[in-house]
Structures are given as structure tokens and as C-alpha cells.
Amino acid sequence: MIRLFVPEPLAGGADLALSVEQTHYLVNVMRLQPGAELLVFNGRDGEWRAVLAQAGKRGGRLAVAARTRPQQLPPDLDLVMALVKRARLETIVEKAAELGVRRVRLITTRRTNADHIKVARLQAIATEAAEQTGRLDVPEICEPVALDRLLDGWDADRALMFCDEAGDAPDQPWGGDTGRAQPALAALAAPPGGPWAVLIGPEGGFAPEERTRLRGLPFVTPTTLGPRILRADTAAISALTLWQAALGDWRP
Structure with missing residues (x-):
């Protein structure tokens, strides 16, 4: 059944106004007719069954019927993502939403080299994925902030999984003892609980001074994603998948 995000409060008997864009999507893209049922959610009140009561060129209306699921939240996991090229960043945001992150916190670093981004477009991509x-x-x-500023204001109760792929000894497996950190699954072999974040760097990697600062912070867990250097989008998807399997809602 078609699902639609709406910002308004949801309750049985509520009458919701649809925007022109939402009405166009339901009627012209999904081919719904008045009287058709769909599911709606707002991130606060759970999921509800609704009926398309009216549709026209200036918008439409939904009649909310009964709740189908109570509100639930995914694990408290953030993705901290350095800005990369627009197409890859849009893929990362889409997959992060699919993989259950609560927030995508965008950052700039010493080696950030990215297109101008529109946060509103990324938010729309995340909404559609949800x-x-x-x-x-x-x-x-x-909104993007500088890495140093992010770290200055970091909540130390939130563990940060730092995907450090630089490697000081590239001729050795995993980058050597002083290069890349411990494998991700080993780093995540800890009792679940508490908020986490996953940090993925830019296409050029983190600068040495950034790696040094990150490795010196008590809330940071340096990890590696294997013996190969991954693209930013592959690294983000891989790290989120490993975290969900080890500590998130993929566990049995």
C-alpha cells in the first residue's frame, strides 16, 4: 500500500489537507482515485490508514481512519558524512534512510571537494526513502558544519565509529599496527546500548591532523572496513550495515 509522510498530527477522524505536489504524486504518479486507501505517518503518532477523500488541481484532502502501527524509532544512530559529489551524496542519504539512521550530519573537512548541495533536496530524498x-x-x-566545530560540541555520551582508511603501512594487511584501526566487527563487539555515530570521510580521506585529533578523543572508536580502500558511498553503506548487524535492530 502507498505510504505518505505528512507533518500534521494524526488521529482517527482527522481531515488533512494535501499540497499540490502530494496530490499530483498520488493521482498522476500512483494513479489513485478518490476513495482509495493509503497509509500516512508523521514520525510522532505512528502509522494510520487514510482515504483519499478529495483530489483536484489545487490540492486534495485525506480522511484519517484507524491506526495500523504505534510509533517506533530506530536505534539512536547518526551518520556523520563528509561532503562528496552530489550524486554520491544523494545515494548515501537514500541508503542511510533505508538502513535506519536517525540523522545525517554533514561536515566539511580539510580535503572536502564537493558540489554545492541543497539540504532541502536531501531531506526530500530521505523522506521518500522512509x-x-x-x-x-x-x-x-x-546543515553542513566544519569537522572541528562538530567535534568541539560533541556529546561525549555518543560513541563515534571513526572509519579510518588511511593506513600508515599500506604494504601490510589492514595497514599495519599503527595504520588502520581494528576491524569494524571487532570494534563493535561490545554490549549494545547508548547512542552511536558513524564517521565517513571525504573522497581524498582525512588529513593527518584530523586523524590525529580523532584518534585522541575518548569517545572515538577507530575502525577499518577491510584491506581495500572504499569509495565514500560504499564505505557508508558498509559501516552502517555492520553496525546494524552488531549493535542495531538487525540482531535476533
Whole structure:
């Protein structure tokens, strides 16, 4: 059944106004007719069954019927993502939403080399992914900030999985004892609990001074994603998958 995110409060008997864009999507893209049923959610009140009561060129209306699922939230996991080229960043945001992150926190680093981004477009991509994957919330896409500023204001109760792929000894497996950190699954072999974040760097990697600062912070867990250097989008998807399998809602 089609799912639609709406910002308004949801309750049985509520009458919701649809925007022109939402009405166009339901009627012209998904081919719904008045009287058709769909599911709606707002990230606060759970998921509800609704009926398309009216549709026209100036918008439409939904009649909310009964709740189908109570509100649930995914594990408290953030993705901290350095800006990369627009197409790859859009893929990362889409997959992060599919993989259950609560927030995507964008950062700039010494080696950031990216197109101009529009956070509103990334938020729309995250919303569409949430609608399609059945989750009951939409991840927040945060405005970019500098890495140093992010770390200055970091909540030390949130563990940070730092995917450090530089490697000081590239001729040795895993980068050597002083290069890349311990494998991700070993680093995540800890009792679950508490908020986490995954940090992925830019296409050129982190600068030496950034790696030094990150490795010296008590809330940071340096990890490696294997013996190969991964593209930023592959690294983000891989790291989130490993975290969900080890500590998230993929566990039995």
C-alpha cells in the first residue's frame, strides 16, 4: 500500500489537507482515485490508514481512519558524512534512510571537494526513502558544519565509529599496527546500548591532523572496513550495515 509522510498530527477522524505536489504524486504518479486507501505517518503518532477523500488541481484532502502501527524509532544512530559529489551524496542519504539512521550530519573537512548541495533536496530524498521502506520516522538531514566545530560540541555520551582508511603501512594487511584501526566487527563487539555515530570521510580521506585529533578523543572508536580502500558511498553503506548487524535492530 502507498505510504505518505505528512507533518500534521494524526488521529482517527482527522481531515488533512494535501499540497499540490502530494496530490499530483498520488493521482498522476500512483494513479489513485478518490476513495482509495493509503497509509500516512508523521514520525510522532505512528502509522494510520487514510482515504483519499478529495483530489483536484489545487490540492486534495485525506480522511484519517484507524491506526495500523504505534510509533517506533530506530536505534539512536547518526551518520556523520563528509561532503562528496552530489550524486554520491544523494545515494548515501537514500541508503542511510533505508538502513535506519536517525540523522545525517554533514561536515566539511580539510580535503572536502564537493558540489554545492541543497539540504532541502536531501531531506526530500530521505523522506521518500522512509515512505518506501516502511519506517515510521524520517531521518533529519543537518546543515553542513566544519569537522572541528562538530567535534568541539560533541556529546561525549555518543560513541563515534571513526572509519579510518588511511593506513600508515599500506604494504601490510589492514595497514599495519599503527595504520588502520581494528576491524569494524571487532570494534563493535561490545554490549549494545547508548547512542552511536558513524564517521565517513571525504573522497581524498582525512588529513593527518584530523586523524590525529580523532584518534585522541575518548569517545572515538577507530575502525577499518577491510584491506581495500572504499569509495565514500560504499564505505557508508558498509559501516552502517555492520553496525546494524552488531549493535542495531538487525540482531535476533
